[in-house]
Amino acid sequence: MYLEEVNQFKTIMLHVKKFLVSLLVLSFSLACFSQKYQLTNGKKFHKVKFELINNLMVIPVEVNGTELSFVLDSGVGTPILFNLSDQDSIQLNNVTEITINGLGEGDPINALKSTGNKVKLGNVQNLMQNIYVVMDAGINFSPNLGVPIHGIIGYDLFRDFVVDINYTNKxxxxxxxxxxxxxxxxxxxxxxxxxxxxxxxxxxxxxxxxxxxxxxxxxxxxxxxxxxxxxxxxxxxxxxxxxxxxxxxxxxxxxxxxxxxxxxxxxxxxxxxxxxxxxxxxxxxxxxxxxxxxxxxxxxxxxxxxxxxxxxxxxxxxxxxNANFNKMFTYNISGINLEHAGVRYVAERIADRNGVVHNNERTYGDVQIILQGATRLSLVPEIIVSGIRQGSPAHSAGLQEGDVILAVNGKRIYRYKLQEIMTMLNEKKHKKVKVLVERYNNNLLFSFVLKPLFD
The missing domain is CATH 2.40.70.10 (Acid Proteases)
Incomplete structure (x- = not known):
């Protein structure tokens, strides 16, 4: 009787082991399957429009139901989130602390690793995406690009799809x-x-x-x-x-x-x-x-x-x-680097004394207040000099880091995007550029000539 019970026990354990192995294989298969991006609704492809900002592709990405903007970066492995100060409602799953390395002059940085996240780009989705989260407020690419950027994403999309990038139609x-x-x-x-x-x-x-x-x-x-x-x-x-x-x-x-x-x-x-x-x-x-x-x-x-x-x-x-192939390479010949640094109000008169509106076009800002139908008060991005190259035309003319840019060649810059302003500052060799800035509550006008760099 004892031997019979032992044999029955061995048989049961054998089945249990087979079940556990099968379960482990199934779990591994599901994990591998779910950690990949897939097309939903039986689609063979999905098309995404991007913004081309300073030669970077900015695409809309949804993370656990929150809409964000990511740079498509073929040089990054796991997606990285940063600049989340205005996205307090975002849900991140299964968070642990890690340390990651990155290019730059600083030390390795502390970050979070989050697993099991749902990431979507329209009909493209991954139900189990790993994400790194950098909490350092100093790591923020948005001021330099002039638009909100919440992260970078790359390898997983290139791995799981054939990716057709058309820079011509973005x-x-x-x-x-x-x-x-x-x-x-x-x-x-x-x-x-x-x-x-x-x-x-x-x-x-x-x-x-x-x-x-x-x-x-x-x-x-x-x-x-x-x-x-x-x-x-x-x-x-x-x-x-x-x-x-x-x-x-x-x-x-x-x-x-x-x-x-x-x-x-x-x-x-x-x-x-x-x-x-x-x-x-x-x-x-x-x-x-x-x-x-x-x-x-x-x-x-x-x-x-x-x-x-x-x-x-x-x-x-x-x-x-494509049509960009023969375009000239662009250089920062003025020597000025710009970035967004908060917002400021600007006031414009849009009607004459008789109440006739002559200037009612929108500025590059979303918040506007009309005062008595004659003056428009707009909340617009504040653009500052974030850096200046030693010996450059702008540096020699007297511009300084921290100067607030008000106008370039008579054009009020709040009507333009950051990259358009950079173009104004570097448009043509030998061109004279006039820059109106605010420094310590004083308006100062500087002028310089764009000198060729390698002639």
């Missing part, structure tokens, strides 16, 4: 890889991609000086507004003509380096002459232990010159040059 199509058929046009090129540690790379060639072309492996970084970054080494030497510059902001702080131009950037048989380039200070990359053999990165100012299809699954990139 749209992205996310295709189901199983039903997508490549249609290669005559003027397009198919390039090999390598995807390493959630980042995509392609091979190109650069001609830095009047020497031989140098083969380079470049990170594809849609989250960089710059053109091309190169890492100095024995073959990639910094040209004699350059200037020290602020290159951008990373999660760990500001990034500085040497700004210059190179004779040629060649991607397949697409050739960009006199391409804008930068050699970042390598201290910026102290947190990166292994570059994977890369020599730099390609950012939005180059990528926007193509319409492209990313196919991570087949390790392919399809490029087709």
């Amino acid at each position: 749209s992205i199509k996310f295709y189901d890889p199983d039903s997508y058929t490549h249609r290669t046009a005559k003027n397009s090129r198919v390039l090999d991609l390598s995807v390493i540690r959630k980042k995509a790379y392609l091979n190109a060639h650069v001609l830095v000086k009047d020497d031989k072309e140098v083969p380079v492996k470049l990170l594809l970084d849609t989250g960089s507004s710059d053109a091309v970054w190169l890492f100095e080494d024995d073959q990639l030497k910094i040209p004699h003509k350059y200037y020290e510059d602020f290159l951008g902001k990373g999660l760990a702080g500001n990034i500085y380096g040497k700004r210059t131009k190179i004779h040629r950037l060649k991607i397949s048989d697409f050739v960009l002459k006199d391409a804008k380039a930068a050699f970042p200070d390598m201290e910026t990359f102290n947190s990166i232990m292994d570059f994977g053999g890369r020599n730099g990165s390609l950012g939005g100012e180059v990528l926007k010159r193509f319409n492209m299809v990313f196919d991570y699954g087949n390790r392919k990139l399809v490029l087709r040059k």
Whole structure:
């Protein structure tokens, strides 16, 4: 009897083990399945419109029911949230504390890791998305772009779809890889991609000086507004003509380096002459232990010159040059960096003494008060000088960090977006620019001439 009971017990335990193994396999399968992005409603693709702001693609993303704005950043792995001060109602699931590294001159930063979040882009959704949350209020890209930016998202979308980016009409199509058929046009090129540690790379060639072309492996970084970054080494030497510059902001702080131009950037048989380039200070990359053999990165100012299809699954990139291809590369020749710094009121008279309204156009602001039908009081963004390059025309003219910009060449800047104001300040070489600023409650007018940087 005892042996019979033992055998029955062994049989029961065997079934229990098989059930547990099956349950574990099922749970693992469901976890893998649910952590991927999928198209809903039987769709084969979903189209998303984006704003192109300072060469960056800003897309609408819904996180646990809250609508946010994200930069589509092919250089980021797990999505990162920041600038949540005005989004106190957002729900984040299963939160733990972590430390993450990022580009910049600072130390690693404390963050939160949240799991099991529902992320949607229209008919594209992931029911179990992991998200990092950076709580440092100093990490905020919104002031530099002039619009609210709540986070960055990238690899998971590129991994799960064939991603067709059309910079011409500012749209992205996310295709189901199983039903997508490549249609290669005559003027397009198919390039090999390598995807390493959630980042995509392609091979190109650069001609830095009047020497031989140098083969380079470049990170594809849609989250960089710059053109091309190169890492100095024995073959990639910094040209004699350059200037020290602020290159951008990373999660760990500001990034500085040497700004210059190179004779040629060649991607397949697409050739960009006199391409804008930068050699970042390598201290910026102290947190990166292994570059994977890369020599730099390609950012939005180059990528926007193509319409492209990313196919991570087949390790392919399809490029087709668009109307931006032959546009001149832009430089900050004035030396002024701008950012939003809160809001201010401006008053405008919109009617004459007889009560006839002559000026009733909207300003670049949402809050407006009409006083006695004759004066409009508008709440508009305040634009300040956030940085100024030593020795630049604006610096030599006397402008200072912290100056509030009121007008450029007689145009009141509250009617314009931040990037439009930057264009006014850097529009044409040899042009005279007049800038009206407020400093310590005094209005001051400065003028300077935009001098070419490399002539």
